[in-house]
Amino acid sequence: MSLGERIALPILRRLDPERAHGLALKALRAGLGPSGGPVRDARLQVTLAGMRLENPLGLAAGFDKNAEALGPLMRAGFGFLEVGAATPLPQPGNPRPRLFRLAEDRAAINRFGFNNDGAEAIAARLAARPKGVPVGLNLGANKDSADRAADFARVLRMAGPHVDFATVNVSSPNTERLRDLQGKAALAALLDGVLEARGDLARRVPVFLKIAPDLDDAGLSDVAEVAMAAGLDGMIATNTTLDRAGLRSAHAGEAGGLSGAPLFERSTRVLARLSALTGGELPLIGVGGVSSAEDAYAKIRAGASAVQLYTALVYGGLSLVPEILSGLSTLLARDGFDCLAAAVGADRERWA
Numbered sequence: 001m002s003l004g005e006r007i008a009l010p011i012l013r014r015l016d017p018e019r020a021h022g023l024a025l026k027a028l029r030a031g032l033g034p035s036g037g038p039v040r041d042a043r044l045q046v047t048l049a050g051m052r053l054e055n056p057l058g059l060a061a062g063f064d065k066n067a068e069a070l071g072p073l074m075r076a077g078f079g080f081l082e083v084g085a086a087t088p089l090p091q092p093g094n095p096r097p098r099l100f101r102l103a104e105d106r107a108a109i110n111r112f113g114f115n116n117d118g119a120e121a122i123a124a125r126l127a128a129r130p131k132g133v134p135v136g137l138n139l140g141a142n143k144d145s146a147d148r149a150a151d152f153a154r155v156l157r158m159a160g161p162h163v164d165f166a167t168v169n170v171s172s173p174n175t176e177r178l179r180d181l182q183g184k185a186a187l188a189a190l191l192d193g194v195l196e197a198r199g200d201l202a203r204r205v206p207v208f209l210k211i212a213p214d215l216d217d218a219g220l221s222d223v224a225e226v227a228m229a230a231g232l233d234g235m236i237a238t239n240t241t242l243d244r245a246g247l248r249s250a251h252a253g254e255a256g257g258l259s260g261a262p263l264f265e266r267s268t269r270v271l272a273r274l275s276a277l278t279g280g281e282l283p284l285i286g287v288g289g290v291s292s293a294e295d296a297y298a299k300i301r302a303g304a305s306a307v308q309l310y311t312a313l314v315y316g317g318l319s320l321v322p323e324i325l326s327g328l329s330t331l332l333a334r335d336g337f338d339c340l341a342a343a344v345g346a347d348r349e350r351w352a
Contacts, residue, residue, distance in 0.1 A: 005317035017099040028072035038133050039077045039325040046340050049206035049233035051134045055079035060308035061138035066117045067125040074132035077321035084138030088154045090118035102249035107260030108311050113174045114140045119158040126162035134164035149190040153197035160201045171212035171239035173257045184222040191230040206233035213238035213267045224277035234283035237271040260311035264289025268302050272351030275303025293327025301347035
């Protein structure tokens with residue numbers, strides 16, 4: 001952790017979590033963040049759905065919902081960034097308070113409800129972004145939409161020309177009945193519409209699907225089958241969980257999605273099962289509880305070609321990014337892997 005983070009993070013943790021998050025974004029935009037760029041290491045380079053990444057560590061959606069700090073985040077060391085979720089129309093999200101720190105569990109609970117500036121404003125910022133690491137957009141649906149499935153395609157049509165990939169997010173627990181779209185028939189129809197919208201773009205944008213960690217075996221099998229049949233470019237496992245087992249914090253009973261360390265095992269097992277169901281043929285991004293090189297390495301060995309983090313930054317700051325990547329390279333070398341791709345799925349059976 002940098003000196004600045006040792007000073008700033010304890011101060012931010014005394015503030016309301018959402019206010020602290022907003023101040024962190026303002027500090028980044030003011031130039032108070034890292035000044036390097038993507039961590040480059042030949043052992044860590046990977047190709048994900050046709051995108052060449054300098055390293056496999058990405059920023060998960062939700063940190064920069066409105067694509068306001070892309071330049072500073074590109075200098076933090078990440079191999080790729082994901083912003084959003086974006087909905088067709090701006091919406092305020094759920095009432096505050098809606099973000100809670102669970103410090104004892106190194107976790108967070110949020111019930112934001114897709115608060116964002118809307119696809120038009122976000123697309124304009126994406127169009128003006130600096131060159132750098134690949135940037136993707138998490139696609140969402142408006143809470144009061146008459147056709148939520150169509151919303152995902154609408155956002156892609158608006159912002160697709162300005163992104164390197166897009167993620168269909170039907171797994172947030174904070175928009176009522178959104179997770180119902182993970183059902184087999186509903187998901188197939190939704191993805192058909194998104195991929196039709198992708199076909200109307202001037203260039204082909206990889207499309208991923210982000211799933212919940214709370215699917216049962218049958219539900220996970222259905223999602224994998226639909227994703228393979230649709231011809232998606234990859235999947236992200238997983239979003240936040242509704243499970244509260246083992247939590248110690250006073251905020252454990254808050255409604256919303258749980259992220260952070262307690263999610264690690266559950267999300268990694270889902271990742272490994274998804275890798276087995278798809279026969280390792282579909283690129284997977286592992287997210288959920290990553291806060292160390294060992295965590296990232298476990299996701300990769302469980303079947304992930306790349307990983308993402310977010311909640312760990314609340315407790316460790318952006319200096320975690322180069323720390324994790326340095327440690328990951330060391331772990332790969334220790335185990336005799338010359339490239340990250342060779343380690344993907346090495347422990348899949350153990351986790352599945």
